Amino acid sequence: MLFNSSEFALFLPFSFLLYWFVFKKHLKAQNFFLLAISYVFYGWWDWRFLSLIAFSSLVDFIAGQQIEKSNTKARKKFFLWISICTNLGFLGFFKYFNFFAESFADMVTMIGMQANPWSLNVILPVGISFYTFQTMSYTIDLYRGQMKAEKDPVAFFAYVSFFPQLVAGPIERAVNLLPQFKIKREFSYEQGADGMRLILWGLFKKVVIADNCAIFVNEIFANYQSASGMELILGAVFFAFQIYGDFSGYSDIAIGTAKLFGFNLMTNFRTPYFSRDMAEFWRRWHISLSTWFRDYVYIPLGGSRVGKGRAVFNTFVIFVVSGFWHGANWTFIIWGALNAIYFLPLLLLGKNRKNTDTVAENRFLPNLVEIWQMGSTFALTCLAWVFFRAETVTNAFVYIRNIFNFEGSFFDLKRPSLIGYSLPLIIIFWIFIEWIIRKNSIENLFGDRANKLVKYGFYYAIVVIIFFFGAFDKSEFIYFQF
Template identity: 55%
Template sequence: MIFLPIVYVLYWFVFGKRYFYQNVLLLLASFYFYACWDWRFLLLLFFSIGLDYFSGIQIENSKTKRASTIWLTISIGINLGFLGFFKYYNFFIENFADLLNTLGLGVNMWVLNIVLPVGISFYTFHGLSYVIDVYKKRIKAERNYVEYALFVSYFPLLVAGPIERATHLLPQLQRKRKFNYEQSVDGLRQILWGFFKKIVIADNCAPLVNEIFSNYHAESASDLVIGSVLFAFQIYCDFSGYSDIALGVSRMLGIELLKNFSFPYFSRDIAEFWRRWHISLSSWFRDYLYIPLGGSKGGLWMKVRNTFIIFLVSGFWHGANWTFIVWGGLNALFFLPLMLSDKNRSYMEIVAKGKLFPTFREFASILMTFALTCFAWIFFRSESISMAVDYIGKIFSKSLFSFPTHIRPILPVLIIFMLGIEWINRTTDHGLQIKRFNPWLRRIVYLVILYFILRYANFENNEFIYFQF
């Protein structure tokens, strides 16, 4: 609770005249922040930073294309090697053993009790984008170690994103930041909204979701539907809540991070959903995987292949389980008809822009898209594919029309309130940039949110879902 106030005061009122000292403070604060989880994994973070810092310089200094390619390959290979070991070693070993056993070759293979370093998927992708951008000559190699290390380890985004680009964040670290009262106030608003979504919505959905998915065999079909819908709101409010807190904290420090969510549950098709959900990851895969593979410029086979590759890899990025891969594959199947009919860019603007309400057709499209995402989320949340298939199968029974029992009366009210605030402010950067309300009405909204936090916050389940990715 005192970490941010101390950093904030030192940052602006002690070291505010020199951005170099501000950067040193933020770097030390970031290392301390990470060490609070497990100081031993600081060594891995230090190694990752040093590897890509040195590789970037070597790539730029290389006299030949072959030499720069070798350095790029070394950096990518080591980065993905560490990520693969910590995140996917047991997955590959267990599946390889299952394959051999299926072929009649009984084997026993060693699995390891590996602790996944928090944030490794995020800071690894920071480093990968940097060395690739240096290789492609989109950015010069950074010689200032403090600035590069801060780019990778900046504490608001270190453990769960957004996944930043050196072209966006490094220039902000290389210039003087001036204290801006309005910017700090807006950062506080976004932090407040993030906390509301996390500890009021997500953490109140979590116990019900856990109970329903843990005992799905004994639940009615209507409760299973409620479980999938509540998980959709849980994961959205948990992850976007973290992103709101991260962006708000950074805005208070005069640094703007990439927007990570743009009201995705107001999307009218899956293509729009993926432009609005986990934007930094979606755009990362687009720029560093999809486009290098040829994007949608080739023939039909290439378009289909590249679409499935990007969605399957995105699913696998989330975790070492076939459920994530199926989740990615389902989204590819949902996306494919739009791409093949050239309708995947039909909705580039927010729905009902300039209007208070959507049309009936827009509302129906939103509901259909939400239903598809809820269906896919069942695989994301399930422990195995068989569990997900069984869960879905039990939905289609007579009990679908029974009254659900797993619902707290206040929870729908809180969710509707959250959706209402975000609908009103869907053209802004975050839910509490309330530009349509007069000052007194804004204050009332803030007080209502504070009341909800004090009255309904669940402080017993505070770990963010994306810390495990």
Template identity: 60%
Template sequence: MLFNSIDFAFFLPIVFILYWFVTNKSLKLQNLLIVVASYVFYGWWDWRFLSLILFSTIVDYSIGRLLSNQENEKKRKALLWISISVNLGFLGFFKYYNFFLENFITAFTFFGSEFNASSLNIVLPVGISFYTFQTLSYTIDVYKRKLEPTKDFIAFTAFVSFFPQLVAGPIERANNLLPQFYKKREFSYPKAVDGMRQILWGLFKKIVIADNCAEYVNQIFNHSEDYLGSTLFLGAVFFAFQIYGDFSGYSDIAIGTSRLFGFNLMQNFAFPYFSRDIAEFWRRWHISLSTWFRDYLYIPLGGSRGPKWKQIRNVFIIFIVSGFWHGANWTFVVWGALNAIYFLPLLLLNQNRVNTNIVAEGKYLPTLKELVQMGSTFFITVLAWVFFRAENINHAILYLKGMFTSTFFSSFELFPTKILLIIGIFLTIEWLGRSKQFAIQTVDILPKILRYSLYSAIIFSILVYSGKEQAFIYFQF
């Protein structure tokens, strides 16, 4: 079920009414309703994969209980590896089986041997990369004794399958989200209003920004050999806004929907395109995934401790694994490696923690230095996005070669004034709200009539300027 669909427009108010007016007297009933609603939400796409979520839930719940009664360190480690093997085994089979098989066959052919094997017609379960990492965080934290294992199976099932963030995050940590299922939730009108505003802003990002940009991105990338360098660059810039509007829009809708039900999810995007260097960008982009890799991979590897060669190794590992997490294609690996290369100068010069404050904090405009830093960071990010969007590495290289020709400074062959104007307004609102959790909160300082005028304008733009409906990009991950 898509957030931007008529189905969800009916589904959400029905669940909301049942949650606050029918099951509100019992915490267990509310949690059970969330489980049922979440399974309906996910099963709407393909009911066959409900068994996958249920099996993963049972495995990690059971291992958590066993870990609580086990003091033998070898047995505890064995239980942890069962959880890791099951979760990553499912992820590896559904997402990477054909990728590894095809590359295995290619390697044999390269050395002059023949190897015949058939690829499988595997359907990738939506959201598997997200909920497997979410359940893994629970098992790992229980193993490290950072979290008490739950005895409430319904609460744990609700945590794993919570429908607002089930298929595309944020990837919640068990120590943040799971305890919220133990507590009685009271309806908060201000919290619900704030949630509705965030949903509205998320829909604007997705329907108006991302979907409109997608039409031009598809046209330019699918026929890149026909366009001048300037237009190819414009296509890459549009993709940067497409993926940001698409994914951060999903996160906003997920977080806003959760607030309607009394839950707080972590911020997943913090205005990343206003970053002054690539380290700051990765502290602000897909925060739930970046911090997951930091805590469960980067730090266990040694993080930024030890000699420089180990620090460099750890940086490349985390970025390449992050790239591979996004998809079974070498383009994602190269995208990850390219971001690691971007990061290296900051690491070597110990400048990777310089820009931790909000850009131009307390001011309306950035300094010239900040403007140059933001522009250069955005530029190299756009170049990396070409690999993320391209069909294969050869396509990405040809795209970049076509971009960096003498025609880079030519006039645009496509100049969609409407989209550029909308992006300009969008960036202005984001800039003014950059100190908030989400941009539209900045209207709180405005008189009521202006606030409601802005809300009306956003609703009007969603209805009138919506692009052709596109599936959320991160559903494929």
């Protein structure tokens, strides 16, 4: 079920009303109801996926019980590896089997031997990369002694399948989200209002920004061989806007929806395109994933508290693995490696923690140095996004080479004039609002003393823009494929 669909527009208020008016007095009944509607939400794509998430949840629930009961470290580690191998086994089979089979066949062919690649027609379960990482955090934290095992199977299964963030994050840690299923939840008007603001802003970013940018991105990337350099630059920039609007839009809707049900999810994006270097960018982009890799991969490898050579190795591991997490294609691996190359100079010079504050702190406008830093960081990010968006590595290199074709002009907007010529103005408006909220979030755009006419005028304006300029074609969110 898509957030930007008519089905969800009916599903959400129906679930909200039953949750607060029918099951309000019974915590276990609320949790069971959340579990039921989460399975309905997830099974809307393909009911066969439900058996996979249910089995994964069962394995991790039992493994968690055994880890806590075990008296020896070896026995604890045994059940931890059962959890990890089960989750990574599912992920590897459904997402990477064909990639490894085809890559092996290509390698054998390169050395002069004949190989027939064996591939399977496997459907990738929606959100498997997200919920497998979420459940692994539970057993790893149990093994580390950072939490207690959950005794209530309904609460645990509801935690794994919690529908707002199930298919595209944020990837919530068990230590943060699971305890919220154990405490009595009371409806809060303030929390509900914040949730609605986030949902509204998320829909704006998805259906107005991302989906309209996608029209031009798809056409430019499909014709990259004949497009001019200016058109290709526009395509890369529009894709940067598309993927940010799409993914952060989903996160906003997920966080806002969770608030409607009395839950608080972690912030997943903090205006990353206003970053002054790549280290700051990765502290602001897909925060739940980057911190997951930091805590469960990078730090156990030694992080940066080792020799320079090992620190460089660890950096490449974390970025390449992050790229591979996104998909079974060499384009994602190159994208990850390129970001590692961006990051290394900062690491080696000890400047990777330089920009930990907000750009233009206590100022409305940035200075010239900050403008240069943000512009150069955004340009490097757009260059890397070309590999992320391209179908093959060869296509990406040709795309980048053709950027330096200075013949021709900007892309001819052949789409309906209503959106074609209004989109740049809407993007400027969006960037302006993002700049204003760069230190907080959209629900804090107006203070308590703000004029109500201005406040509600803004929200109604967003509704009007969504109505007139939104692309309501039920397009899936980009990160559903991961």
